[in-house]
Amino acid sequence: MKILKMKKLYILFAIISTVGLNSCDKYLDIVPDKSQEIELMFERKEAAYRALATCYHYLPQEDGVYSTSAFASDELTTPIAKETPGVELMRGKQSVDNPIMGLWDDTYPYGRSQESLYKAIRACNIFIENIDLVKDMKTAEKESWKSEAIFLKAYYHFLLFRQYGPIPIIDVNLPITAGVQEVRIKRKPVDEVVEYIVSTIDKSITNLPTRVTSSNDFGRIDKLIAYSIKSRVLLYAASPLFNGNATFYDTFKDKDGVKFFNTTYDKEKWKKALDAADIALKLADANNIKLYEFSGVVPTFDTLDIKQPEVKALYNYRYMFTERWNSELIWGNSNPVTNGQWWSLQAASMMINPDASANEGAWQWTSPTIQAAEAYYTKNGLPIDEDLTFKYTTRYSLARVTDADKYHAQTGSTIMIPNLHLGREPRFYASIGFDKGIYRTWGQKWNLLMKKGEAHGRRGNTNDYVITGYVLKKVCHPNSEGSAYNKLVTYPWPIIRLAELYLNYAEAYNEYYGPDQKVYDALNKVRIRSGVPTVEAAWENETIAKTPNKHKSTEGLREIIKQERRIEMAFEGHRNFDVRRWKEADKYFNIPVTGWSVDGSTTNTFYTVKTVGQRSFITPRDYLHPIKYSEMILNSNLAQSPGW
Secondary structure: OOOOOOOOHHHHOOOOOOOOOOOOOOOOOOOOOOHHHHHHHOOOHHHHHHHHHHHHHOOOOOOEOOOOHHHOOOOEEOOHHHOOHHHHHHOOOOOOOOOOOOOOOOEOHHHOOEOOHHHHHHHHHHHHHHHHHOOOOOHHHHHHHHHHHHHHHHHHHHHHHHHHOOOOOOOOOOOOOOOHHHHOOOOOOHHHHHHHHHHHHHHHHOOOOOOOOOHHHOOOOOHHHHHHHHHHHHHHHHOOOOOOOHHHHOOOEOOOOOEOOOOOOOOHHHHHHHHHHHHHHHHHHHOOOOOOOOOOOOOHHHOOHHHOHHHHHHHHHHHHHHOOOOOOEEEEEOOOOOOOOOOEHHHHHOOOOOOOOOOOOOOOOOEEOHHHHHHOOEOOOOOOOOEOOOOOOOOOOEEEOOHHHOOOEOOOOOOEEEHHHOOEOHHHHHHEEOOOEEEEEOOEEEEOOOOOOOOOOOOOOOOOOOOOOOEEOOOOOOOOOOOOHHHOOOOOEEEEEHHHHHHHHHHHHHHHOOOOHHHHHHHHHHHHHOOOOOHHHHHOOOOOEOOOOHHHOHHHHHHHHHHHHHHHOOOOOOHHHHHHHOOOHHHHOOOOEEEEOOOOOOHHHHOOEEEEEOOOOOOOHHHOOOOOHHHHHHOOOOOOOOOO
16 A cells, blocks of 8 residues: 555545455454554554554544434435435435444445444454554653554444443454354443443543644544543433433343343432533533634624624634534544535535636535425524414414524515514524525625525536435535535544534433522533524513413423534434434324425515425334344344334
């Protein structure tokens, strides 16, 4: 393999394989007896660096339109001709013969592969076991690199746990002398898996740098990343799906009768999650990690409007997601698909510039659902069905845009839009574009025209169109242009950012102690950054809150926290797993997908709500992914996930 000179680690991550690390096709394969190749691989630092890059290479691409989990929920959809694996998963096409979006074995959705994470774990183990062989590295540096691989091994186990629950633990690779029964590994109980993941993360922390600050190494693991992911792991472990879930998994056992789930609820798991979030937040603060606020150069068209708090809040939220390595980002994927390739989520979401003359273009066909649009708060910081001043029962009825919404929608005596699009919070306007709305991009402030035949609407009967009539803004950098793929501005996809830690803290605190000012403060930090009134201001105002003081009960505050998480982290790939860990998939994932009638060319025909897709979720079967049938044949010790 040609040795490449690399200054940025994200370039290094693009190396797909290193000699010897990917020689096995199945997770249960033993390590081949290629000791000479391995010795050469770890003889010098430069070769070992490539081996470390291979460990990072397996990180799932949440910004890939064919691999993101955002489609496997109620947030996004596509035209039938453009269905992604996530949409297919939500339509009930999952099977044991060919699992969709699985991480257990190699899968190839539409030709773009997400390789088995057991292959990733094996690569990490090879690195851990051999890095000490390198001759031109100091011991401290070897230990630091080894710790990165140890963390990645734990993280890959977590990603598998998140999908499958009980999984085999591969702490060391099997030797060439391994017998048949050693190769036929078993799934381990959930609590044992979580304990292994957490202890492995803890093991990695000792020799990791506190914070990676060199731009050449952005994306590499440090203590803050490790503590932050530990917070996420323990939050999942404390959640209803994995904590005392007797309803689903009381009879889920291996062939020897070992139960995979401890079906007795343990409240102390929330305390562990709370403590982990608290430690991560304190370390973030000590390293100057802060919620992002826009401080860049304001485009000419907004130099006056930026003085308005709601416009400033819009900039805060929009650039928070797309500005490279900003103050809020704790860990970003340095090998983003958003590098101009047509299968990136940004490319498939970038609204075409109607003035572009280039043949190559990013034709948009990913579309937020009406369910996603309805989730955002009103300008008063309340859900649309909880705000007495919001016209909820007539939310689909049309109204004229007043000056109160002139920064987000077009005004004029003849312009009519649904009440649903009026009087909403800044994150709604920063994330979702709609007919007669405003889209700040391509260096201009565009007036969106989404009806059929209009500048941004469906043209003819092409399959490249937004089937719900909504445009996804959030993942698109404001300076990206929809006229050519190479005009997309790249950025590292956020794997974890500071806002999530505040939400983790709030959820764990409420579940363990109940409502408290500490919970409100954590939520308010996230809300205030985006121009949303505080929890207290919203819910203690009896003139606007349908259920005043809802935040003062554990149950009420739980609902508030869940909706805050849904809004703040929308389209980032979390929703699919959050709904599952809360055991609420029946509530959200069996509802038909709705949108506007995008083949309508007039106001009345366009603004008609219609079903544009179906969702199918079977409980409890679909809460855990199936293991591929061929894997079950190879290993008779494996127990299939319930219902499959």
